[in-house]
Structures are given as C-alpha cells and as structure tokens.
Amino acid sequence: MKILFFGTPRFAEIVLQGLIDSEFEVVGIVCQNDKPSGRGNKLVSPHIVSLAKANGLPVYQFEKLSQHIEDFKNIDYDLAVTASYGKILPKAFLDIKPCINVHPSLLPKYRGATPIQSALLNGDRLTGVTIMKTEVGMDDGDVFVQQNLEILPEDDYLSLLEKLANMGLKLLLETLKKIEIGTVVRTPQNHEEATFVKLIKKEDGLLDFSESTERLVNKVRAYVESPVAHFYLGGDLIKVYKAQKGQIDVTAEVGQIIKEKKRLFVKAQDGFLEILRCQASGGKVLNVIDFLNGYHFKAMVVDR
RNA sequence: CGCGAGGUAGAGCAGCUCGGAAGCUCGCCGGGCUCAUAACCCGGAGGUCACAGGUUCAAAUCCUGUCCUCGCAA
Numbered sequence: 001m002k003i004l005f006f007g008t009p010r011f012a013e014i015v016l017q018g019l020i021d022s023e024f025e026v027v028g029i030v031c032q033n034d035k036p037s038g039r040g041n042k043l044v045s046p047h048i049v050s051l052a053k054a055n056g057l058p059v060y061q062f063e064k065l066s067q068h069i070e071d072f073k074n075i076d077y078d079l080a081v082t083a084s085y086g087k088i089l090p091k092a093f094l095d096i097k098p099c100i101n102v103h104p105s106l107l108p109k110y111r112g113a114t115p116i117q118s119a120l121l122n123g124d125r126l127t128g129v130t131i132m133k134t135e136v137g138m139d140d141g142d143v144f145v146q147q148n149l150e151i152l153p154e155d156d157y158l159s160l161l162e163k164l165a166n167m168g169l170k171l172l173l174e175t176l177k178k179i180e181i182g183t184v185v186r187t188p189q190n191h192e193e194a195t196f197v198k199l200i201k202k203e204d205g206l207l208d209f210s211e212s213t214e215r216l217v218n219k220v221r222a223y224v225e226s227p228v229a230h231f232y233l234g235g236d237l238i239k240v241y242k243a244q245k246g247q248i249d250v251t252a253e254v255g256q257i258i259k260e261k262k263r264l265f266v267k268a269q270d271g272f273l274e275i276l277r278c279q280a281s282g283g284k285v286l287n288v289i290d291f292l293n294g295y296h297f298k299a300m301v302v303d304r
Numbered sequence: 305c306g307c308g309a310g311g312u313a314g315a316g317c318a319g320c321u322c323g324g325a326a327g328c329u330c331g332c333c334g335g336g337c338u339c340a341u342a343a344c345c346c347g348g349a350g351g352u353c354a355c356a357g358g359u360u361c362a363a364a365u366c367c368u369g370u371c372c373u374c375g376c377a378a
Contacts, residue, residue: 038378039374040306237376261330262342279374281375283309283373284374285374287316292330294316294328294329295316
C-alpha cells in the first residue's frame with residue numbers, strides 16, 4: 001500500500017519515522033511551507049523536511065492545496081495519512097483517494113488544533129489517540145480505533161506528545177493492516193459530545209498569579225514548548241519551563257516573589273507556585289539553583 | 305543586512321563607562337561541628353577572561369573582524 005503522508009511538527013515526525021520503518025511504502029510527504037523564522041528572518045524548513053529528504057522522499061509544500069488537485073492526481077498513492085498537518089484538506093482532494101487521520105485525543109473530545117495542550121491545561125487524567133477517517137469537517141470523521149492513555153502528574157506537553165505519537169503510530173499501523181485485508185470497522189462519532197479547542201495565542205502563556213496553583217502548574221505543563229508560561233519580574237521576561245505546587249511558611253501577597261537560597265516561589269491565589277526551571281531574556285534555560293546563583297533581582301522580593 | 309542581550313574556573317554571574325597582578329554565589333576535594341541535615345565553620349584545587357588581529361609601557365577592560373549562544377518581532 002502506497003502512502004502519501006501529511007504532517008508538519010514533531011508529532012508528525014514521529015509517526016512518519018515509524019511509517020518509513022514499517023512494511024508500508026511512503027511515496028512522499030506534504031507539509032507546511034518554509035517560513036521566515038528566527039534572528040535574521042531566514043527561511044527555515046519544517047524539521048520533518050530533513051527526515052523526508054534523508055529517506056529520499058519527495059516533499060510537497062503547497063500554499064493552497066485546492067490549487068494543486070491535478071498535482072495530487074498525478075502522484076501514485078493508495079491512501080493519504082494525516083498527522084498534525086496544520087491545514088484543512090479540501091473536498092476535491094479527499095475525493096481523490098481515501099484519507100485517514102491520527103488525532104491525539106479521545107474524539108469527539110478536543111477536536112481541533114491543540115488537543116494535547118488542552119488535556120494538560122484542563123488537568124485531565126486521561127487522554128488518548130484516535131485513528132479516524134479524514135473528512136471535510138474538523139476531526140469529525142468515523143472512528144476506526146481509539147486507545148486511552150493515562151496522564152501522569154509529571155507529564156508535560158513534550159513527554160505527552162512523545163507518548164501519544166508513539167501510540168498513534170502503533171494504532172495507525174494496525175489500522176493500515178486492517179484496511180489492507182478489509183477487516184476495518186468504522187464507528188461514527190457522537191457529535192453531540194464534541195468539544196473544540198482553539199489555537200494558542202502568545203498571551204495565553206502569561207501567568208496570572210490570581211489563579212490557583214493547580215491552574216498555573218497546568219499552564220506551565222501545557223505551554224512548555226510554545227508559547228511557554230511566563231511572567232514579568234522587574235521588567236525582565238521570565239519564562240517558566242517547570243514548576244510545582246510549593247510549600248513554604250510565609251505570608252505574602254498574590255504575585256509576590258519569595259526567594260530562598262535554593263528555591264523560588266511566587267504567591268498564587270491558593271498557595272505558592274514553586275519554580276523549578278526557568279529562563280530570563282537573553283539567558284539560557286536554567287534549573288532554579290543556577291538561576292538564583294547569578295540572577296540579579298530588580299524587583300521587590302521576600303528574601304529568606 | 306528586522307530589533308536587542310551575551311560569551312570571564314564544572315554551573316550561574318560581577319568586573320568593562322574611568323586600562324595597571326581575576327571576584328561573588330553554587331558545585332567539587334579535604335578537615336571540623338552536629339542525633340541529623342539542602343545547615344554551619346575552616347582549608348584547598350580549578351580560569352591562555354570565545355577566537356584572531358590592532359592601539360598601549362601595560363588589555364577581561366579601548367578599536368576592528370570572525371565564530372557561537374539567547375530574548376523580541378514575524
């Protein structure tokens with residue numbers, strides 16, 4: 001079975017690598033366009049492009065898929081597989097050949113672009129992966145298979161993504177085999193129970209210390225890759241990569257920084273957020289001990 | 305040439321404006337104190353100050369170029 005793969009970020013890379021290593025033949029990949037990025041605004045390709053090229057796969061980057069229907073008709077493939085591609089597929093494309101999708105949530109929950117972050121943000125204890133038929137509607141196609149995954153307290157976006165991508169790959173390969181021998185079963189989603197998740201905006205990462213510590217910790221976990229939970233301290237941007245609920249016996253106002261020799265806290269609504277790993281503008285990401293060793297606090301802090 | 309910050313002991317930083325024998329916090333090694341400790345006390349090792357040129361009696365510090373890292377914007 002010849003597969004045309006659609007996907008762009010890390011999640012897609014893991015799935016693509018697995019497909020390449022499998023018995024199925026990947027005939028090409030479609031991903032988002034190169035974008036000006038970083039200092040100097042140099043044009044940067046998605047990381048998955050190098051994986052594809054290293055395996056000799058043709059890479060297709062189309063601005064508008066609907067303008068390239070003829071191009072797709074000329075590609076020799078049997079089935080399209082999508083995994084975090086990042087664009088809606090037009091009906092004209094879906095009509096060419098069948099298409100299935102790997103979605104990292106228990107559909108119909110969390111349809112949309114940010115299912116992994118949403119599960120963490122909401123403090124869910126259970127998530128999973130769904131393999132489903134790709135339709136014109138957003139993540140609303142019939143389900144082939146679904147599997148649960150427990151979210152551990154120490155999971156963050158990166159660890160959960162890794163687990164879900166690997167689970168998605170495994171389920172995808174199983175589904176492909178069933179499709180090949182014609183034993184696949186389709187179950188419609190219960191559309192009444194559908195929930196949708198939106199794209200994350202940069203300002204969503206700003207930590208509001210009048211929120212609960214649990215909520216703040218969840219934000220840190222969900223946004224660790226992007227936009228990264230952050231706050232401002234005496235004019236400096238501080239990004240928080242790892243944090244937990246902290247215990248310390250002091251009285252402080254919401255948003256107040258409490259500094260110990262080796263620990264750093266911020267007073268939140270119902271307790272203290274203990275910062276374990278963070279980064280100031282211009283600096284590297286540091287464990288809190290290294291951060292405290294050199295950082296010059298320009299704001300009022302409680303020093304213990 | 306999008307804007308900006310920075311490269312100084314294993315780690316994080318100060319020193320650079322106003323050149324003149326390299327410092328702080330932590331870690332590490334050794335010793336002490338303690339029921340005990342991420343605590344405290346004493347001692348110690350560890351740095352061609354990113355690289356290359358230049359100015360100078362003298363450069364981490366001034367000038368020029370190169371490499372690398374990071375924040376913002378997109």
